[in-house]
Amino acid sequence: MPQLDGKLGIVFGVANKRSLAWAIARALDSAGARLALAYQGERFEKGVRELASGLRNALVLPCDVTRDGDLDSLFERVRSSFGALDLAVHAVAYAKPEDLEGGYLATSREGFGLAHDVSVYSLTAIARRAAPLMEGREGSIVTLTYLGGERVVPNYNVMGVAKAALESSVRYLAADLGPAGVRVNAISAGPVRTLSSAGVSGFVGILDRVAQSAPLRRNVEPEEIAEAAVFLLSRAARGITGEVLHVDCGFHVLGV
Numbered sequence: 001m002p003q004l005d006g007k008l009g010i011v012f013g014v015a016n017k018r019s020l021a022w023a024i025a026r027a028l029d030s031a032g033a034r035l036a037l038a039y040q041g042e043r044f045e046k047g048v049r050e051l052a053s054g055l056r057n058a059l060v061l062p063c064d065v066t067r068d069g070d071l072d073s074l075f076e077r078v079r080s081s082f083g084a085l086d087l088a089v090h091a092v093a094y095a096k097p098e099d100l101e102g103g104y105l106a107t108s109r110e111g112f113g114l115a116h117d118v119s120v121y122s123l124t125a126i127a128r129r130a131a132p133l134m135e136g137r138e139g140s141i142v143t144l145t146y147l148g149g150e151r152v153v154p155n156y157n158v159m160g161v162a163k164a165a166l167e168s169s170v171r172y173l174a175a176d177l178g179p180a181g182v183r184v185n186a187i188s189a190g191p192v193r194t195l196s197s198a199g200v201s202g203f204v205g206i207l208d209r210v211a212q213s214a215p216l217r218r219n220v221e222p223e224e225i226a227e228a229a230v231f232l233l234s235r236a237a238r239g240i241t242g243e244v245l246h247v248d249c250g251f252h253v254l255g256v
């Protein structure tokens with residue numbers, strides 16, 4: 001695995017040990033990075049602190065990504081503790097449960113706005129605050145997306161539309177931040193059982209379908225997604241930006 005010794009990173013989206021953000025945090029820690037973990041709110045604090053105690057000297061800080069004040073104070077704490085930043089991981093998404101079943105047609109204006117605020121705008125809000133700390137350090141930002149942003153996946157609905165906007169944001173942010181040497185990429189992960197994915201109606205059926213028909217005839221493991229993230233965040237990927245890398249056992253190549 002590429003080495004990240006001495007690198008300073010921030011990871012958004014650890015809720016529990018099943019979180020893809022947690023798999024990524026562990027892999028970054030093993031590769032030598034020192035991390036700040038940003039958790040959503042009080043409900044998650046105890047669990048995230050327990051997990052973080054197994055990492056090297058991690059900072060654990062609250063941040064609701066829909067609140068500019070939270071983001072400002074978080075990045076101020078990171079600046080005062082770390083002084084700079086090399087890596088940022090955005091593994092955050094939310095849509096109302098009623099918008100993750102039935103048809104997309106029923107999506108309310110409020111549900112559409114909420115899903116896009118939490119799952120899409122937050123990447124831009126984070127990148128804007130991270131970039132100044134990455135100045136002159138060849139910074140790298142990675143977000144997580146899903147095939148439902150490219151194709152219709154039953155019940156994924158507004159989250160699919162949000163992932164399409166997230167992937168487009170990756171390309172625009174890559175163009176904006178490239179001149180400063182900061183790279184922005186996405187991993188399109190295959191389905192993994194987590195708190196968020198459990199909210200998508202019929203998710204277990206998706207896991208079964210992928211295991212039966214993906215070229216590798218199985219589902220992806222969180223560690224495989226995490227190691228791809230370490231690659232994109234490392235110097236090994238220094239020529240790659242604006243990219244969406246599928247880590248899904250090949251499922252996305254299938255036509256039928």
Ligand SMILES: NC(=O)c1ccc[n+]([C@@H]2O[C@H](COP(=O)([O-])OP(=O)(O)OC[C@H]3O[C@@H](n4cnc5c(N)ncnc54)[C@H](O)[C@@H]3O)[C@@H](O)[C@H]2O)c1
Binds near residue numbers: 066118188189
């Ligand atoms: N699990 C999958 O099958 C899968 C597949 C592809 C992509 N993804 C993406 O991976 C990312 C991580 O999801 P996960 O599956 O690990 O589930 P998860 O539930 O463990 O992580 C989602 C995180 O988003 C955070 N979050 C939600 N609203 C927030 C807010 N307002 N402020 C701050 N944080 C907030 C939650 O606290 C949680 O930590 C998401 O973007 C998801 O869409 C997941």
